[in-house]
Amino acid sequence: MLSTVAALLLPAVSPFEFGTLCEVFGTDRTADGVPPIEFRVCGPVAGEPLDTGNGASITPALGLDGLVGADLVAVSATRWRTFPEPALEALRAAAADGATILGICSGAFVIGAAGLLDGRRCTSHWMHVDDLRATYPQALVDPDVLFVDDGNIVTSAGTAAGIDACLHVVRRELGSAVVNAIARRMVVPPQRDGGQRQFVEQPIPQCSADALAPVLEWVLEHLDVEHSVAELARRARMSDRSFARRFVAETGTTPHRWMTLQRVLLAQRLLEDTDLGVDSVATRCGFGSGALLRHHFRKVVGVAPADYRRTFQGGLAIAGS
Template sequence: MLRSVAALVLDELAVFEFGVICEVFGLDRSEDGLPVLDFRVCGPEANVPLRATSGGVLITPDHGLDGLQGADLVAVGATRLRAFPEPVLEALRAAHAAGATILSVCSGVFVLGAAGLLDGRRCTAHWNAVDDLRERHPLALVEPDLLYVDEGDLVTSAGTAAGIDACLHIVRRELGSAVVNGIARRMVVPPQREGGQRQYVDQPVPECSVDTLAPVLDWMLEHVDQDHSVAALAGRAGMSARTFARRFAAETGTTPVRWLTLQRVLRSQRLLEDTDLSVEEIAHECGFGGAALLRHHFRRQVGVSPADYRRSYGCGADSVAARMRAAGR
């Protein structure tokens, strides 16, 4: 259960990536019925300003490295540094050994590597830093194309937007879809992008126009329980199948099939949390056709079986409220 978050900041920190951590974990959204986390900003020394990559900006942490102790999550923001003080690395290793999940946003992954936490573990980084990461930490299993990688107690992410995805993924994993949907709604971002999506699309993005696939996407969500061929969707959009597939990738970053599968998994999560429908019934409600296919995609996306997910997150509004109270609401 996620109750406390320590944001570790270092010299040459990237303000935007640090802001992502603060926005997801550090804001009081109790007026929206969301849990308030114990959030603290920690640096090598308390009350000693640190330089940001943006000229003239200083960040002053109100906690030293002792603030990492007891945190459920330690979030390491991006920094231009590649060498780090040994006390910082010792504190990070100690927090991990004590049971904290360690999250890195963008180049914060180099801090994890210097602490030895990436050895033999899958991880990712911004696409322009993966070669440097491999060279500095040859024992790390670097996945160069992914938005984020969840290794349980170690979550790494690529650039700025992928950092948002990773932070929201942790919220969903620890506090459930009701909480992450509330945060995402306030941030005006998608509540979940699939971590296995590519960081960027190789083909050029077509010129912007007034046309959008939003009406088709909305229709797909309203009829998520139905089968949808690319040809039929293209016809609804008034495009050829090839043009539709290209436009779909440009707008969503993925294919129609993968996008629809993700939406079906998201709906199944909500039904597992908020209803007592059987897994077979939920599979049909979400368009999977049967429980076996739901289990396959659910485990691939969420990392656990539907039954295990339901045991963790319960059924109905009372269990959601209980999770919020346990998280410090």
């Protein structure tokens, strides 16, 4: 559950990353069907301004006692590398009390200083991953992902990747409908494609070409049948070669890879929202067989369909997994 979020701000706090926490967790979106979330802004001393280094300051309303009882403690980015011990102790106590700890960008250094990254997978901004690895050699630093979910420790790469991590936590705790509502209001995809293999929805690549958009929309409505490049080219009134070239230029990928990704995305939704067996899901998505679905699903998402369903839809029985 995610009913209380405490944002931990320390000196030299980054306003963008803090703003990310405010947007995802601190904005009232109950009118959009998002459950209410109590958002606490906490610092070393309640009411004491924290310098951002950008000509502004942020004043936390609460002190470290605001972390007590929070479901999620989100550590915002900071340019400092040494941190007040009371803040680290409060972070350790929150983790021991069962809170999920989320580090945005360089917030991972705070989590590491609290001793919470030893033996844990994590990440940070690409500029800082070598420093993070050297400072906390027991941490398992992955430099090639937008974020890492290691159970009760979630860490993100730099800047906008914090949005991905925050939305992932929302999706993990509150479900896909809630995260989609928040993402729509923020005008961001529920998940960007960055080579990561987390349990999150990836975006449909945007297409700006008028000639291709109707074709892609039609394909999305008919994913259960096979489509050749020649067929799609005819629909777009292009030659096969021109269509393939335009497709890559507009979507950043090939028609085959794009369709495979869309089928996996549809499979994710069906696994979450229905009790269909894996073979039936495969048929609905155009994979033809459960074995083929498992192959592509694991390649894109990183886990088997049955494991994905157990994580995000524990209430329904799993058939044909």
